[in-house]
Amino acid sequence: MNKTFWKQFAIALALFLAGYFTFNGKLFAQTLEKPKVSIAVGGKNLFYYLPLTVAEQLGYFKDEGLQVEISDFAGGAKALQALVGGSADVVSGAYEHTINMQAKGQSITAFVLQGRAPQIVLAVSNKTMPNYKSIADLKGKKIGVTAPGSSTNMMANFVLAKGGLKPTDVSFIGVGTSAGALAAMRSGQIDAIANLDPVVTMLQQKNDVRVIADTRTLKDTNDVFGGPMPAATLYTTDAFLKKNPNTAQALTNAMVRALKWLQKAGPSDIIKVVPESYLLGDRALYIDAFMKVREAISPDGMIPDAGPKTALKTLQAFDPELASKNIDLAKTYTNELVKKANAKYK
Incomplete structure (x- = not known):
């Protein structure tokens, strides 16, 4: 060698x-x-x-x-x-x-x-809740989340709590993060949704939803949670x-x-x-x-x-x-x- x-x-x-x-x-x-x-x-x-x-x-x-x-x-x-x-x-x-x-x-x-x-957004359906005024209106309603127990569920729970509602005051339904979430909202299966982009922007573009809590920017996040x-x-x-x-x-x-x-x-x-x-x-x-x-x-x-x-x-x-x-x-x-x-x- x-x-x-x-x-x-x-x-x-x-x-x-x-x-x-x-x-x-x-x-x-x-x-x-x-x-x-x-x-x-x-x-x-x-x-x-x-x-x-x-x-x-x-x-x-x-x-x-x-x-x-x-x-x-x-x-x-x-x-x-x-x-x-x-x-x-x-x-x-x-x-x-x-x-x-x-x-x-x-x-x-x-x-x-x-x-x-x-980046999680909570929005209500313009189809089933056209007269939404406050968090109290969500009592007894169905809220779509990516999956029960996920971060979307936690964010929704927090916004509900700030509005005086408990997690048990609504029904959470897992709708995933893509086409299934879009279909659930557009068909009226759910009254509100906690999801992320690009799903949320797609729903907004077609005027399917009205945003009531948004955490896509640092300022909005601080407004919702009170800190980073x-x-x-x-x-x-x-x-x-x-x-x-x-x-x-x-x-x-x-x-x-x-x-x-x-x-x-x-x-x-x-x-x-x-x-x-x-x-x-x-x-x-x-x-x-x-x-x-x-x-x-x-x-x-x-x-x-x-x-x-x-x-x-x-x-x-x-x-x-x-x-x-x-x-x-x-x-x-x-x-x-x-x-x-x-x-x-x-």
Whole structure:
């Protein structure tokens, strides 16, 4: 064997011992404990989860040495069930679930923020409630949410509570996040809807609904919740984070890179990246909807310190049981992985 071979072998051995590895010809620091990762998401087509789609479609997960399989569910509550049941390693879902699960004795941690505003809109049907005047008018009505127990359900509960109604004063019906939600509203199956874009913008365009609470911008979010409200995150069990720190870092790196890309991307760039099915048959409307929620996308993946407090206060407003629990918010999230990712992708 020639000198070149032994020189390359020595370099490879040194890198291996130093904790480096190669994947598709690229060099990565730290060996991934779990290169194949399954992520559950509730409504992947929503702008709420656009950073996840960007990371997937642009190959950012692969660039970190990961093989990511994404399973799409009807709503965030279903995605959470996949994590708890063991069929998913990580969830792309609402931050609030980390608080609810701690109250139930299960430790789940959010480790990268995708959205700094929930983007959820509560609207009433112009067909079944043309004379709507106040929240009190929703008593006894049917409200469509992505899935019962999801973040859309939680947002609706909070708005109802501010208006003097309890969750039990209405009927919540799961309608999903795309064509099914549109059909449920337009056919009169539901009287109100808590959903996200592009669904909401499509309903507004046809004058199907009247918006009564909107969290697509930072100002609107502050008006509704009284402070910054963390939205979509990547979250997982404490056990996964402890067992797979390098894998979690790789996931965070890919997501932060996607967030940075989104800060510079134009509408035409987004159209080229997302699957055709996301457009729901209307490219111009999709772009219009994206412009409405653009500022809601996190620029860096950091969960603001005041955010978890706002989320806890929101949940306690309509959940008496949670109000009596002693929640340690510091255990519901971490920004440590995001800080490292931002140092890598500036």
